[in-house]
Amino acid sequence: GEDVEQSLFLSVREGDSSVINCTYTDSSSTYLYWYKQEPGAGLQLLTYIFSNMDMKQDQRLTVLLNKKDKHLSLRIADTQTGDSAIYFCADLLGDDYKLSFGAGTTVTVRA
Amino acid sequence: DTAVSQTPKYLVTQMGNDKSIKCEQNLGHDTMYWYKQDSKKFLKIMFSYNNKELIINETVPNRFSPKSPDKAHLNLHINSLELGDSAVYFCASSQDEEGLVKGYTFGSGTRLTVV
Numbered sequence: 513g514e515d516v517e518q519s520l521f522l523s524v525r526e527g528d529s530s531v532i533n534c535t536y537t538d539s540s541s542t543y544l545y546w547y548k549q550e551p552g553a554g555l556q557l558l559t560y561i562f563s564n565m566d567m568k569q570d571q572r573l574t575v576l577l578n579k580k581d582k583h584l585s586l587r588i589a590d591t592q593t594g595d596s597a598i599y600f601c602a603d604l605l606g607d608d609y610k611l612s613f614g615a616g617t618t619v620t621v622r623a
Numbered sequence: 624d625t626a627v628s629q630t631p632k633y634l635v636t637q638m639g640n641d642k643s644i645k646c647e648q649n650l651g652h653d654t655m656y657w658y659k660q661d662s663k664k665f666l667k668i669m670f671s672y673n674n675k676e677l678i679i680n681e682t683v684p685n686r687f688s689p690k691s692p693d694k695a696h697l698n699l700h701i702n703s704l705e706l707g708d709s710a711v712y713f714c715a716s717s718q719d720e721e722g723l724v725k726g727y728t729f730g731s732g733t734r735l736t737v738v
Contacts, residue, residue: 543724545726547726549664552731552732553731553732554627554713554729554730554731554732555666555713555715555727555729556729557725557726557727557728560724560726598664600666610668610671610679611668611726611727612668613665613666613667615663615664615665616664616665616666618664
């Protein structure tokens with residue numbers, strides 16, 4: 513959407529690291545999220561980061577947040593074929609807990 | 624047990640018809656949502672309900688009417704369907720402040736095709 517922007521496509525070789533980038537506009541965002549959507553499925557929450565954190569690591573996933581630049585990234589280490597999906601960045605707006613999503617980055621993992 | 628279930632999964636209908644999509648969550652969450660995902664995968668919120676009360680009503684044609692008979696159900700009724708309504712509609716739920724860290728739980732979507 514207008515509030516959250518992502519690059520649309522990423523191709524990565526199996527075993528390499530993937531980095532997906534996102535920028536957002538609302539400086540009052542308190543929580544930022546990464547969701548994964550596999551073909552024909554709903555969205556699955558991968559991880560989140562609170563706005564007072566710079567980094568969060570969860571197994572193969574590393575989230576980096578640069579609040580000054582309003583930039584969020586998701587790094588997937590040792591990317592596997594099962595990681596092929598669309599990845600959405602989202603931020604939480606306002607008191608009504610409305611999630612605003614980016615357009616999604618389609619990640620294709622090649623052998 | 625499916626946490627957020629939507630029916631039907633696929634819906635093909637002619638222009639001008641009226642149709643409903645149903646959503647149920649068994650998570651005990653207080654808030655439910657409808658999102659529309661267009662052909663470019665862009666997700667946009669349409670409505671949210673908290674304990675049967677309408678909280679968010681984005682700029683959506685009034686042909687779309689949500690109905691929440693209880694906090695576990697949020698249905699979407701669409702009148703006079705148009706070609707541009709073709710999309711995947713996702714239902715989601717969250718548990719207020721707990722939802723901040725757990726995010727929303729999404730259903731698997733309803734693919735609506737208007738012909």
